[in-house]
Amino acid sequence: NAGVTQTPKFQVLKTGQSMTLQCAQDMNHEYMSWYRQDPGMGLRLIHYSVGAGITDQGEVPNGYNVSRSTTEDFPLRLLSAAPSQTSVYFCASSYVPDRARNTEAFFGQGTRLTVV
Amino acid sequence: GDSVTQMEGPVTLSEEAFLTINCTYTATGYPSLFWYVQYPGEGLQLLLKATKADDKGSNKGFEATYRKETTSFHLEKGSVQVSDSAVYFCALRHGGSNYKLTFGKGTLLTVNP
Numbered sequence: 617n618a619g620v621t622q623t624p625k626f627q628v629l630k631t632g633q634s635m636t637l638q639c640a641q642d643m644n645h646e647y648m649s650w651y652r653q654d655p656g657m658g659l660r661l662i663h664y665s666v667g668a669g670i671t672d673q674g675e676v677p678n679g680y681n682v683s684r685s686t687t688e689d690f691p692l693r694l695l696s697a698a699p700s701q702t703s704v705y706f707c708a709s710s711y712v713p714d715r716a717r718n719t720e721a722f723f724g725q726g727t728r729l730t731v732v
Numbered sequence: 733g734d735s736v737t738q739m740e741g742p743v744t745l746s747e748e749a750f751l752t753i754n755c756t757y758t759a760t761g762y763p764s765l766f767w768y769v770q771y772p773g774e775g776l777q778l779l780l781k782a783t784k785a786d787d788k789g790s791n792k793g794f795e796a797t798y799r800k801e802t803t804s805f806h807l808e809k810g811s812v813q814v815s816d817s818a819v820y821f822c823a824l825r826h827g828g829s830n831y832k833l834t835f836g837k838g839t840l841l842t843v844n845p
Binding site: 620647649656657658659661664666674675706708710712719720721723724725726 | 736740764766768774775776777781821825831832833835836837838
């Protein structure tokens with residue numbers, strides 16, 4: 617199984633450009649999420665989805681959009697890149713049981729984004 | 733809201749030394765607790781987990797016990813190896829509107845031969 621696949625692995629953008637970070641999973645997981653990882657901050661939730669057609673904001677959603685048209689894919693869009701969005705982005709997926717217990721989250725390898 | 737506090741490090745040990753990375757949490761209810769490991773250039777992998785009080789998670793020689801009375805989930809290993817060098821994240825998750833994982837800031841472990 618491929619697990620969670622993220623593309624691209626590296627990206628450099630100019631301020632104001634837009635781009636889409638791709639995330640796909642082949643485990644039929646209902647729950648998918650995007651995190652950003654910054655030095656000294658741990659991982660912070662950007663957006664999440666509990667199923668196709670359903671998305672919601674996490675703790676740091678500003679400047680990002682998501683959609684979930686299929687179970688497998690959960691792209692993250694940067695609308696107008698800013699230097700503050702320089703970070704490493706991780707996509708994760710898992711099952712959603714009754715109360716979200718006993719659910720291992722599987723992570724992609726990450727996208728390192730630099731905005732200049 | 734939920735929060736996780738872990739020893740920030742960096743931690744540098746010699747091979748075969750004993751490892752402890754402290755983790756405490758603040759959360760309502762009864763969250764599940766996790767340790768994730770991130771090797772250089774890779775994503776996060778689940779190392780071990782515990783879902784209720786007094787549960788012990790274990791994997792690859794690492795252990796952690798869910799202590800509700802002290803709201804802690806400290807990671808331990810009796811004899812570390814060079815290959816254990818990585819960043820370790822403590823995290824919690826429980827049911828709710830977003831099922832999110834709440835992470836600590838991570839602890840960089842370097843093991844020297």
